Amino acid sequence: MTVRVGVVTFPGSLDDADALRAVRLGGAEAVSLWHKDPYLYDVEAVILPGGFSYGDYLRCGAIARFAPVMSSIIDGARDGMPVLGICNGFQVLCESHLLPGALMRNAQRKFICRDQRLRIENSHTAWTADYDQNQELVVPLKNGEGSYVADEQTLDMLESQGRVVARYMGGNPNGSQRDIAGITNEMGNVVGLMPHPEHAVESLTGPGTDGLGFFRSVVTQWTARVSA
Amino acid sequence: MPTVIVDVVLKPEILDPQGQAIVGALGRLGIEGVTAVRQGKHFELDVEEHVEDETIAKLSQTLLANPVIEDFSIRR
Numbered sequence A: 001m002t003v004r005v006g007v008v009t010f011p012g013s014l015d016d017a018d019a020l021r022a023v024r025l026g027g028a029e030a031v032s033l034w035h036k037d038p039y040l041y042d043v044e045a046v047i048l049p050g051g052f053s054y055g056d057y058l059r060c061g062a063i064a065r066f067a068p069v070m071s072s073i074i075d076g077a078r079d080g081m082p083v084l085g086i087c088n089g090f091q092v093l094c095e096s097h098l099l100p101g102a103l104m105r106n107a108q109r110k111f112i113c114r115d116q117r118l119r120i121e122n123s124h125t126a127w128t129a130d131y132d133q134n135q136e137l138v139v140p141l142k143n144g145e146g147s148y149v150a151d152e153q154t155l156d157m158l159e160s161q162g163r164v165v166a167r168y169m170g171g172n173p174n175g176s177q178r179d180i181a182g183i184t185n186e187m188g189n190v191v192g193l194m195p196h197p198e199h200a201v202e203s204l205t206g207p208g209t210d211g212l213g214f215f216r217s218v219v220t221q222w223t224a225r226v227s228a
Numbered sequence B: 001m002p003t004v005i006v007d008v009v010l011k012p013e014i015l016d017p018q019g020q021a022i023v024g025a026l027g028r029l030g031i032e033g034v035t036a037v038r039q040g041k042h043f044e045l046d047v048e049e050h051v052e053d054e055t056i057a058k059l060s061q062t063l064l065a066n067p068v069i070e071d072f073s074i075r076r
Helices: A016-025 A068-078 A088-095 A152-160 A212-227 B017-029 B053-064
Strands: A004-009 A029-034 A045-048 A083-086 A102-104 A112-120 A136-143 A147-149 A164-168 A180-184 A190-193 B003-010 B040-046 B070-075
Touching: A004 A016, A016 A029, A016 A212, A045 A068, A045 A088, A068 A083, A083 A088, A088 A102, A088 A190, A112 A180, A147 A180, A152 A180, A164 A190, B003 B053, B040 B053, B053 B070
Parallel strands: A004 A029, A004 A045, A045 A083, A083 A190
Antiparallel strands: A102 A147, A112 A136, A112 A164, A164 A180, A180 A190, B003 B040, B003 B070
16 A cells, blocks of 8 residues: 555646656655545645646736645645645646745746756755765756746845745746755645656656655655654 | 636736737837836626625735736726
8 A cells, every 4th residue: 555646637737647657766656636526535645747738828827726626625735634735837827825925037038948057955855865965866847937936034034934845946946046956844744846746757758866865755755654 | 707807917016028029029019119018917707786895805816916026906
């Protein structure tokens, strides 16, 4: 028996299939969730994948926030269920107020698609526990609106509470404040990440397998909890 | 049926790359003297008589604008 991890498909999601595959490679059972269905099918964790939910109409993630499945996910997240939002999923988490701040158009106005170096700065979240503190990874980054913004007070709070999960290395690719690539909530169960670890789980199709740790972390933590 | 206008613009402290691109394009058009552009969204809502300002403010705050990065104004 292993942990069941759900991946939501919104209209316009692109990376749901890659996320489902990454979940399986990480050792969990992958469960497809549908945006219109509020039932979570007994999953223990949820991933909001990358893409352009609802065509990015209005603002990225703004419409997805009100999808029936999101009300269940927001309730679950507040109760401690692990939730990982990747790229568009990160935007949905910010719009849902599960994470502070917002994601804006890249400062240089160009869509970015490249292999990106990151540093894991919080290895205690539900999604990063399999990494070492300050471990460096290379995973693909591909976004048009990936510039993380928040007011100074919020940024200082994130820094002082160790809630910056990942930071860009080797230059800021999109204008994100303080080179932030990913953040977590106070409990450490909700993580938003702009780069795509689900595209770095097999050496055949990605820059390596550095992304697997996100998907393994949730399995490791669940296994430890169940066997405790 | 009255129309309510909601305008949404980025907060002054938020960088607006699209506004900057417009300034750049104005220069290439040969137009001088425009030093900054802030762009935003304009919504026209046809609403029934009984819809109150409070409701418009609520929907503006929860859906039309993201208060983390945007300000909005409402006109009847």
